[in-house]
Amino acid sequence: MELYLDMHSPPCRLVFLFAKAVGIPFEFKHVELSTGQHYSEEFGKISMIRKVPVMKDGSFILTESIAILKYMVQKYSSSVADHWYPADLQQRARVNEYLSWQHMNIRAHASKVFLLRAVFPVIMGSEVPKEKMDAAVEDLNQSLNLLEEKFLENKQFIVGDKISLADIVALIEVMQPLGTGLNVFEGRPKLSAWRERVKKELGEKLFDEAHEVIMKVGSLPEKMQNNSQLEMLRPKFQKLFR
């Protein structure tokens, strides 16, 4: 199995972490988004949607991290513990509920804050307008409030006592703005405690390894500035800032 990944991308960290945590063997194929590698002809043959992650299992190619996770759970069902994606009808529904909600909420808002803080100045050649930044942070805060109040409540993990796919999907997104200097955990003890529990279940070393790149994201602007593909990438990034 091949996984095409750029560890700056939360959904990439997601499939990486899960596969490693449950012992699914794969070959890591690096894709450098900041230099536009996903727009290359070669990558276009792998996936015409030109996003990461992509999974290639034999001749079967699959995009979308949520679909890849569920594929892994189903394919390796004999070795993946039930709590990751419980067979119980209601518990599974809770996982699916989070997996669905997060796309347009935590994922969208955390990514936007990250892009505005880490990439906007390089692409647009100016600082982010304060209004735009404030609005993005406000949206993120509202999502984080819902994560705490509706999805976590007073439980150890999103579904209950045990970790599931939902917790990893949530945490990798929440981590995204951290490397840009925005500490989303500040003033949120419940969220911080949950983060520690999830890290422990996955393995702290593995978790830190997966997040190494995103925590050093300060060097990203320089890398992009010096890259010949910047002009080609500019309009594509501009769309994301809208």
Added chain:
Amino acid sequence: MALELYLDLYSQPCRSVYIFAKKNNIPFDLRRLSLLDGEQYGEEFGKINMIRKAPALRDGDFCLAESIAILLYLAEKFQTPDFWYPADLQQRARVNEYLSWQHMAIRMHGSKMFWLRLLIPKVLGVEVPQDKLDAALEDLNGSLKLIEEKFLQDRPFIAGDHISLADLVAIVEVMQPVGSGLDVFEGDPS
């Protein structure tokens, strides 16, 4: 107590749940919700779904939000025919792939067109700048193109020979801009 579905049929995710339940003869009490009238902000509904969106399901004391989660719950609970959510590994993956992709693509773009062409000018009485409309149309066309070229290709349905949840979720989104007078099928035989 029968299963309750809280739906506003103006909303695409509500339609997919409604069609799926009806098609599979799943018994339910329809609880109509008017989003335009802000009924989702009522105290009662807040107890069912604190995210305050539709659709929502109540099965005994189990409440569930998110149409995708509701569809999967109904398919499993009522053991609907396999083709809706195939047990086959690769076919199921294709359905999951579409169900995941569509959130930030056709769902977002189809909804935006509906808002920009209908709700904002006709209901709120606010004019929409042409460049915003053009940008939204470009995004929508991009999504429709991907549905044809990546998800359908030369297959009759997204997962292959049979209809699945993916097609149902897709069609209700694609129909949304049609209601605002934009014929997305024009010039597109597939």
